[in-house]
Amino acid sequence: MLRELAHEILDGAQISIDEALAQPLEFGACMEYLLQYHVLSDLVDLAERDVPRGMRKYVVRFFDYFTSVIPLGLLPESAIRLPLVAIMRQCLQIVETSPRTVVNGPVGGPTEHRLGRGYHSIMNERAAVVLCHDLLQLIVTLFTRLREHSSMVYLFFDWTNGEMVASNSELAVAALRSASSEYTAHSVRGHELFIVHTIVEYLLAPGATGQLAREALVLVVQVLAAPEDAERFVAFLLDQARVVEVLVEHMSYLHAQMPMFRPVPRTPASAVFGDAYAGPRRMAPLDRRVQNERDIKGGRAQRVDIGARLRHLLAQPSLLRARAAQDQRESRILAAARTALEHVDAFFVCWELLDEIAAVAHNEHVLRVVQSQLMNGFLRTHVEPALLTSAAARNQALTMVSYLTDMITATHSTHVLDALFVVLLGPDLTPERAPQPTVERPSMLSPEDQQMLDMIEDDALRAEAAQLLMPPGSTNFGSDAAASEIHPVRAALVSWLTLDDGTHLSLNTL
Numbered sequence: 001m002l003r004e005l006a007h008e009i010l011d012g013a014q015i016s017i018d019e020a021l022a023q024p025l026e027f028g029a030c031m032e033y034l035l036q037y038h039v040l041s042d043l044v045d046l047a048e049r050d051v052p053r054g055m056r057k058y059v060v061r062f063f064d065y066f067t068s069v070i071p072l073g074l075l076p077e078s079a080i081r082l083p084l085v086a087i088m089r090q091c092l093q094i095v096e097t098s099p100r101t102v103v104n105g106p107v108g109g110p111t112e113h114r115l116g117r118g119y120h121s122i123m124n125e126r127a128a129v130v131l132c133h134d135l136l137q138l139i140v141t142l143f144t145r146l147r148e149h150s151s152m153v154y155l156f157f158d159w160t161n162g163e164m165v166a167s168n169s170e171l172a173v174a175a176l177r178s179a180s181s182e183y184t185a186h187s188v189r190g191h192e193l194f195i196v197h198t199i200v201e202y203l204l205a206p207g208a209t210g211q212l213a214r215e216a217l218v219l220v221v222q223v224l225a226a227p228e229d230a231e232r233f234v235a236f237l238l239d240q241a242r243v244v245e246v247l248v249e250h251m252s253y254l255h256a257q258m259p260m261f262r263p264v265p266r267t268p269a270s271a272v273f274g275d276a277y278a279g280p281r282r283m284a285p286l287d288r289r290v291q292n293e294r295d296i297k298g299g300r301a302q303r304v305d306i307g308a309r310l311r312h313l314l315a316q317p318s319l320l321r322a323r324a325a326q327d328q329r330e331s332r333i334l335a336a337a338r339t340a341l342e343h344v345d346a347f348f349v350c351w352e353l354l355d356e357i358a359a360v361a362h363n364e365h366v367l368r369v370v371q372s373q374l375m376n377g378f379l380r381t382h383v384e385p386a387l388l389t390s391a392a393a394r395n396q397a398l399t400m401v402s403y404l405t406d407m408i409t410a411t412h413s414t415h416v417l418d419a420l421f422v423v424l425l426g427p428d429l430t431p432e433r434a435p436q437p438t439v440e441r442p443s444m445l446s447p448e449d450q451q452m453l454d455m456i457e458d459d460a461l462r463a464e465a466a467q468l469l470m471p472p473g474s475t476n477f478g479s480d481a482a483a484s485e486i487h488p489v490r491a492a493l494v495s496w497l498t499l500d501d502g503t504h505l506s507l508n509t510l
Helices: 002-009 017-022 029-036 039-049 055-069 078-096 126-146 152-156 172-181 191-201 207-224 231-240 243-257 285-290 306-315 320-337 343-360 364-387 391-410 414-425 447-454 459-469 481-485 488-497
Strands: 100-102 121-123
Touching: 029 039, 029 078, 039 055, 039 078, 055 078, 055 126, 078 126, 078 191, 121 126, 126 152, 126 191, 126 207, 126 320, 152 207, 191 207, 191 243, 207 231, 207 243, 207 320, 207 343, 231 243, 231 364, 243 343, 243 364, 343 364, 343 391, 343 414, 364 391, 364 414, 364 488, 391 414, 414 488, 447 459
Parallel strands: none
Antiparallel strands: 100 121
């Protein structure tokens, strides 16, 4: 019924995107009344009082339906934009103040929420759980509409122009949380920080709530990196919201909590996105590799005759089926919220999400930051030390390679793969023993000894024999000086492959 009402307010008008942007103020009598008398603001007041009880969630769902069908040119109107942001702020405040139960006792206690409020933290109130899900669904719907035209990002957000500068010593998620709280009292400022903050808090939430948050983050990157002059938008993503840094910090922390004595398999149900997601991760491998731009302007469902649909709906003898479907939906949300992601599942969720961001962000600055954060952060501080362990800690290296195999298999972005291979194999992927030009050196061996060495076919035996026949104190000119310049991780991987005790690393995917 809420969806039908939202269509009915628009008088069933079929307006294309270009027409909506060219003539954004041409609408019917219902929309004129809604804008002139601030009906949406009255709905926000009803939701705040929650009278009658349960009104709030229906108001949020109406805003979701309304945002999905409204002409695109009307979104920046203050009579629509401000109530839309107000209802989102209201929902977040209620969700954050809801009592919680900590699951498995994360390090730092329930007050820190280093990995966000949705990770290993369950809200005790059923209404807050459903409201959090509906809030993220509203954010996904909003950015899906903003993605339809690159100019909408200029009109909808009031940019802070870099006023917030976070300390490098502070965790990215904590900096974003404190920066967003500074704009709590402002009704018309800080929309972008508030929305990204909401998404980051629930990136690792279980079930459909976390999937919506991750889809919303990908949409935010797509929308803000789309305009032609995307420098300040990208600067907001990387310097103020610190989206890439948040994911790398999450991966570093989760990797430290993962068992390293043996690899733990992922849970099959821990999907990064929901079934409705249609991003690069759902594309065929060939199309995904070349990163073709998807036609986001098409594919929207054509609007139907709402009046006839509404009369047909009201003529049905039973409207209880819609209520039953709604109850089933809420039951699924509540059931999923009672679970918790394991550390291994949460780690791979962050890895695949960062890979998806690199795949959709057609911006060189974003890709450089992704590679830099990986090479100088997580891969250098966690993967490399695990592979360079001594023989006594062989199980740790075996487990790390097992995780690396899954990481490479799940990676779709060539830029993420490049960063991974630079750390594993070095920046110069040349053979370990490159052909060297023959250089004439003065021989310190007698002709008889040199003739005997020439008869030895095995290179290792020949080098050992030459070392024994050399005069004491002489320099071994036959040694390969380039061997000391081999990348340490690459040399370690090669040495592991040469073991013959049945414990060598399986590096076929590398």
